Amino acid sequence: MDNPHVNITFKTAHSDFYLKEELSNFETDLSLITDEYIINNTLDNIAISVDNLVLVSNKQISSFHLNDLENYTLLVTEKGCSYREQMEKILFKNNITPMQKLEFIGIESLKLHIKKFGGIALLPEFVVTQELKNNELFLVPLDYQFTTLKTNLLYNSSTKKNSVFSFIEDVFSLER
Template sequence: MQESQYIYKYAQKINEWLKDNSHVNFTFKAAHSNFYLKEEISNFETDISLITDENIINNGLNNVPLSRDRLVLVTNQKLRSFQLSDLEKSTLLVTEKGCSYREQMEKLLYKNNINPMQILEFIGIESLKLYIKNFGGIALLPEFTISKELISENLFILPFEYEFPDLKTNILYNTNTKKSSIDSFINYVFNL
């Protein structure tokens, strides 16, 4: 699962479940290749994965839609207007390569032949948010990751006409698993 999903959506429920299931070992890892994730799940090397921005169909694997999240362009100043061409004189803040919302931003830039003045890449969303709040720039982020900053007016959604596609997240797991804790985990954490 992506770091942002763990931090902002599922940490509390996962930690509650782990307290009641102390026999379970857990490894959180980010992976940006859906092909390798499908292989790992098919081979029982990975039990569950949250795939973002992909609809995956694979025999033997269960693919359950989990959420749809809005992507928004944000900055640390309230602006009255913002045009696509304004990105050329802006500092763009992005997460690591392979991140689904970074890919959406890259598609927009490529399609419109836009080259931002500067691009700063961050390994995590928290460091990116700290930078944008303190020093400025523009970032494309899932709205759920910045809801508190929007309320406190530390960040603002840019008035931008372009609508990014919703960020879709699906749970992917192997239905042939022998681990009884998989269903328990999925039912408790994701309410399925």
């Protein structure tokens, strides 16, 4: 590896507060955070992507309304995941209770389940691009504008590790 002194941890955080705290305390060098709003006044922030959320199923559905979620099994990622939080906001705001809700630790296991057994899930479009192209999953036709999520790279510019900055430039092809 070209940057042996950069500490990277890949984990799902149930709150970006903890990730920001680890960055501020120099316990972690870099964090990728995906959320509707990335608010931070003390850390440096580089925008990586803006992701559209889409509702998908393993079957083509000709017509669909939000209230129809009550008749489906809803597949969700674990608590704290920004995709799930968006779906829970929609359900709460519209007083909708799905017929059944299944929780998955990871997106890949959720995608395997939905392809084989069905259900509906709200996921970032880039995560299901291949499945949509191969007709393994289908967009659920819904006249609803989902929130876009932003993925940002956060780091603490007060770090004494120059390797962090070269890592950002090398791996993300970004300059600070």
